[in-house]
Amino acid sequence: MDFTVVASGLQFPEGPIPLADGSVLVVEIARATLTRITAAGKVEVVAELGGGPNGAAIGPDGAVYVCNNGGMTFARGPDGTMFANGVPDDYQGGSIQRVDPTTGAWQTLYETCDGRRLKGPNDIVFDRTGGFWFTDMGKAGDDTIDRGALYYARPDGSSILRADVPLITPNGIGLSLDEKTLWIAETLTSRLWAVELGGPGQLARPVHFLAPPRVLGPLPGFQMFDSLAVEAGGRICVATPLTGAITIFGPDGSHDQIVVPDTIPTNIAFGGDGNRTAWITAGGTGRLLRAEWPRPGAPLAFG
Numbered sequence: 001m002d003f004t005v006v007a008s009g010l011q012f013p014e015g016p017i018p019l020a021d022g023s024v025l026v027v028e029i030a031r032a033t034l035t036r037i038t039a040a041g042k043v044e045v046v047a048e049l050g051g052g053p054n055g056a057a058i059g060p061d062g063a064v065y066v067c068n069n070g071g072m073t074f075a076r077g078p079d080g081t082m083f084a085n086g087v088p089d090d091y092q093g094g095s096i097q098r099v100d101p102t103t104g105a106w107q108t109l110y111e112t113c114d115g116r117r118l119k120g121p122n123d124i125v126f127d128r129t130g131g132f133w134f135t136d137m138g139k140a141g142d143d144t145i146d147r148g149a150l151y152y153a154r155p156d157g158s159s160i161l162r163a164d165v166p167l168i169t170p171n172g173i174g175l176s177l178d179e180k181t182l183w184i185a186e187t188l189t190s191r192l193w194a195v196e197l198g199g200p201g202q203l204a205r206p207v208h209f210l211a212p213p214r215v216l217g218p219l220p221g222f223q224m225f226d227s228l229a230v231e232a233g234g235r236i237c238v239a240t241p242l243t244g245a246i247t248i249f250g251p252d253g254s255h256d257q258i259v260v261p262d263t264i265p266t267n268i269a270f271g272g273d274g275n276r277t278a279w280i281t282a283g284g285t286g287r288l289l290r291a292e293w294p295r296p297g298a299p300l301a302f303g
Contacts (some may be wrong), residue, residue, distance in 0.1 A: 003260065006024070008287045014267050015056035015281070016279040018269055018277070019271075024037045034104075053068050055124045055173075063155075066099060066124075067135075069137065070139070072084040072088065093111060094119055094120050110153060118136055118151075119139050119146050123228075126300065127301055134152075135151075135170035136148055136149040138169070147167065147168065150162070164207065170185070171226055172238055175230065180196065183228060190223045227267035229269055232296045232297060233296075235249060246278075265280055269297070275297040
């Protein structure tokens, strides 16, 4: 597959959002910004959000909703590859932010749920009712790691709930076209969960270790998962850092991989004519990549 470098010099990009005018919004986690990359490849800061802006999505009001993980520290390998490697000293917690993409004005919608602080919100997907699911990956210190969480919230700041699902480092999240299945990728386990939904913000049945949902993976060897996108035909495309690939799962559990020119791809999104253009954020080299995908991506609820 041929890849085109659309922009470079980005500081650990994530959360690509293709727009109708040919531009793409991304977050830069290390720079703590929401950034626009024009169709000509010009890089423009839309908003300075602080912390660690991570997953992002367009909501029903046209605003950009951002999962802010609260911040990360970064390092570079011998070849210059950038990677996340810790929690900053000024970390206080994560949040969900709403950003006006025209003015850059933003507000914090959620910092807690039932009195519990959000730790590291990571990725987000809206359903057709205008509510959104998001993952909280938690935070990992030198000696401890949080159990992750799954949440559902409304975009007006009026409601947030925690779904009781026993997740470990949940990261990418996406909905099937019929919105009956929620796909969740776990980073450290390279497992892809298929959680059945009963409706907006509702699980079809309780989920626990003795009654787990369907799981695809894990991958062989030492491989990790990041964010994901869903194809129109039902395949799930998961960014696979360290391996330097996009792993594509069929609903039956079969999978193959497309190698990308970066060892730490962080996310993939579809846009363009027929939703056949794949936009891939390359975190290790700080680039936004574009490629023509062999199949169309699924349309998002808003975007």
